[in-house]
Amino acid sequence: MLYISEIDQLSNYPSIDTDVLRTFVAIADQGGFTRAGELVNRTQSAVSMQMKRLEEDVLQRKLFERDGRQVRLTPEGQVLLGYARRILKLHSEVFNTLREPHMVGLVRIGTPDDYVMRYLPGILKRFSKAYPLIQIEMHCEGTPILMQRRDLALTVVSREAGNEIGELLRNERMVWVASPCFCVDEHEALPLAISGMDSFCTQWARASLDAIGREYRLAYHSSNGAAIQAVVGAGLAVTVMMESLVTEDLRILGSDEGFGPLHTVNLRLLRNPSMSSPITECLAEYILEGFRL
Template sequence: MALTTSTPIPTSLPLLDTDVLRTFVAIAEHGSFTRAAEQVYRTPAALSMQIKRLEETLGQSLFVRETRKVRLTPEGEVLLSFGRRLLKLNEEAVAQFLTPPVEGTVRFGMPDDIGTRILPGILAQFARTHPAVQVDVVVGRSVEMQARIDRDELDLVLVSEGSDGLEPGRGDLVHSEPLVWAGREGGIAVQRSPLPVALASHGCAWRAMALTALDRANIPYRIAYTSENCTGQEAAMIADLAIAPFPLSLIRPPLRRLDQTTDLPPLGHSRIALIRREGAGPASEALAGYVVDAFRRD
């Protein structure tokens, strides 16, 4: 006897387009269609159409659109995790076949405040695509990094522009962001007079900018804490012993930005330059590309 029922033939699920995923991740990371459009070299309208098609494909809303920014829905947060992993896996697969094998050692130097911001992500990603390259990392003051690359002891260095002893305009500018006053949330250090400040050692660009700004504003101050690195400044602020000049991106609770609610003077911008040693080789150039990309996403 012939069967009268039929079993539904399963249909294949739609595939996520890598280009659309890259757009989605860029919007999620920047919180803005406009800023993401600059990164992927398309118009905001084109990005909006891509996201609309992606939402239709998945049957879910991915973004909540607000006046000045967009934020992820719960479904968008889930897709962001998948999207980042898929893009990394795609990059690794393509690199396996198209990237010429690169071997050797790259000697990479930077100040600690820069390293804590981008180094873990760069090293992890670079190790996946260039497993035969060893990266030796050195942390120190900007002027020391420049001196060591001049002695051929390092291949790549990141430096804070404006630090004492640096050659002006040397290297490629890879990042710029506001340098602002920071202190502990609810702290009283900012109310004291003379104003207690935590600074890096002599020669630091942040130190010079802060002292110049305070002098011009005729604000009495005392240097309450000096440290070779920004971790020490952060500790002084968390203990509410002092306030400090800090790049905006490094401010995390329990710290907060102070200059928007006080009369503290503006500080300008913190700028980071990348200096390459001439003739350092393909491994060094490959890592330099990852450094530049990391700051573009930052």
């Protein structure tokens, strides 16, 4: 409960408009004022003015470090970013709950199955607690197939640098992975387990091995991430995967065993404009937050 003195104290603080916070978050996510302006439908000069007022008049703290066209958050900016995401999430929940008190419906989302194992449980648990009457239909397939579908409201995909689309969820370092019992030196031709013959991750793996002259063979192929992980966990092959997906029963292979670094992959969220609704937009915000935790 807030007492009168506490309410008076709160009233002395300046307020921050949610539109300003939304612009601030867009800058942090996009890495620049111009791209953020496109996202929030404002000019670059309007975005700059908003942030100048936020820094100088409201918070009196420097929030950005500028390096040419690139923008990075200061430590104070990082602190504000965490609060901004929480405030915008609560703001969205208030409007969705009060304007749509009976949030009922079906949302179809698509995602590769390995993301389901790592990220989706926590996201869906929080979402279903807030909106228990919304039904979620999940479709787990590889990114190339998901990209062709038009019946999904929200889709999580992986993209290589320079080929980005949608909204950034997180950047992930790809790593070489094997079972603790797998001995690299015992194999004249390194057995590989891959999730897609033509995926850019497979191309990265093969190019990395070709570059060092390491012989290999494509021993296992499955579009199911759990199947690939089971094969690797059994010590039958090595694979490449996102660092955050490496479980305790696997180990990362490094340069001491002859494995060079791999590229970074972008996880992106795609929204289907033709299926947009308060429900899908609300779930999208939960997904954006969940992947960044």
